[in-house]
Amino acid sequence: MRVSVPATSANMGPGFDTLGVALQIKNQVVIKPAKFHSVSLKGEGSNNPALKDNNMFISIFNDFYHNLSNRRRNFRFEFYNEIPMSRGLGSSSAVIVSAIASAYAIEGIELEKSKLLNLALAYENHPDNITPAVMGGFNVATVQENEVKFIKKEIPKHLKAIVVIPNRPISTHLSRKTLPYKYSKDDAVFNISHSSLLTAAFMSENWEMLRVASYDKFHQKYRMKQMPELFEVQKAALNNGALMSTLSGSGSTFFSMSYADDSKRIERELRIKFPHFKIFSTDFDNYGVKVDR
Numbered sequence: 001m002r003v004s005v006p007a008t009s010a011n012m013g014p015g016f017d018t019l020g021v022a023l024q025i026k027n028q029v030v031i032k033p034a035k036f037h038s039v040s041l042k043g044e045g046s047n048n049p050a051l052k053d054n055n056m057f058i059s060i061f062n063d064f065y066h067n068l069s070n071r072r073r074n075f076r077f078e079f080y081n082e083i084p085m086s087r088g089l090g091s092s093s094a095v096i097v098s099a100i101a102s103a104y105a106i107e108g109i110e111l112e113k114s115k116l117l118n119l120a121l122a123y124e125n126h127p128d129n130i131t132p133a134v135m136g137g138f139n140v141a142t143v144q145e146n147e148v149k150f151i152k153k154e155i156p157k158h159l160k161a162i163v164v165i166p167n168r169p170i171s172t173h174l175s176r177k178t179l180p181y182k183y184s185k186d187d188a189v190f191n192i193s194h195s196s197l198l199t200a201a202f203m204s205e206n207w208e209m210l211r212v213a214s215y216d217k218f219h220q221k222y223r224m225k226q227m228p229e230l231f232e233v234q235k236a237a238l239n240n241g242a243l244m245s246t247l248s249g250s251g252s253t254f255f256s257m258s259y260a261d262d263s264k265r266i267e268r269e270l271r272i273k274f275p276h277f278k279i280f281s282t283d284f285d286n287y288g289v290k291v292d293r
């Protein structure tokens with residue numbers, strides 16, 4: 001059985017804890033019944049021995065598997081990870097979503113995506129990564145009475161994402177603690193209006209409006225202060241034709257979006273200016289988590 005799940009870029013600038021997109025950067029896990037428990041890891045995290053012992057995927061998988069199954073079984077877990085950890089590309093959401101989906105799939109139990117999403121909420125209480133990880137596409141999401149309420153929009157093929165991934169990890173949990181406890185009414189209105197405009201731009205495919213809508217006063221400047229070079233990345237991406245350029249989740253990755261025709265040029269210019277960062281363009285994912293039995 002194989003489960004794949006996309007990376008996600010949350011917030012999209014002003015949509016703190018609300019907006020997110022899924023990217024064609026994937027983690028995959030293959031799970032096979034076996035005589036003994038074993039783990040193999042390829043790609044991101046493969047140089048981290050701790051992930052072979054106390055792995056967040058395996059502990060969530062076991063929680064669900066033991067609740068769903070009356071049998072005791074051992075498994076071989078083969079992980080193929082493309083999503084870098086603690087870089088603001090939703091690695092933790094990917095783990096949560098794929099672990100829950102895997103436990104149901106290995107027991108042969110159908111799990112509706114909406115139920116999977118609500119189960120994932122118990123592990124990550126902001127819905128902006130888990131929603132696109134499950135559903136794919138661009139999503140606006142909120143939580144009401146312990147349920148995720150969301151609207152999804154597929155992203156057309158003529159748009160690309162360009163990611164700039166610094167070497168430095170940022171823990172989402174710690175980074176959230178550096179944000180202000182209260183905001184002024186002016187800042188709140190700024191973010192509500194920009195986030196609403198950005199959502200309307202996606203829904204109506206008015207891509208030019210992203211150039212106006214993607215600014216934020218809630219989190220980016222506080223987080224980007226830790227890595228001031230990110231302000232230069234944002235400026236360079238926008239000057240070279242990106243439609244929007246924002247901190248991805250809590251960082252450290254910077255996410256930009258452009259027409260496909262512009263993406264290679266933007267990627268090239270960013271690579272020249274920031275040779276020490278990993279930079280590439282990628283498609284959006286419109287499907288979300290995928291289970292092959």
Ligand SMILES: Nc1ncnc2c1ncn2[C@@H]1O[C@H](COP(=O)(O)OP(=O)(O)O)[C@@H](O)[C@H]1O
Pocket residue numbers: 027045051055056057081084085086087088089090091092093095170171172173249250251
């Ligand atoms: N492939 C993985 N396998 C196991 N655990 C992972 C994996 N990817 C991420 N994690 C867990 O998620 C944590 C990173 O979560 P977080 O700080 O929210 O970063 P991100 O912005 O990438 O979601 C890691 O420290 C690790 O505990």
Ligand SMILES: N[C@@H](CCOP(=O)(O)O)C(=O)O
Pocket residue numbers: 008010011016017018087088089090091092126128129172176219248249250251
């Ligand atoms: N809204 C959250 C998003 C965190 O995304 P991640 O990919 O960094 O986990 C936040 O801004 O804290």
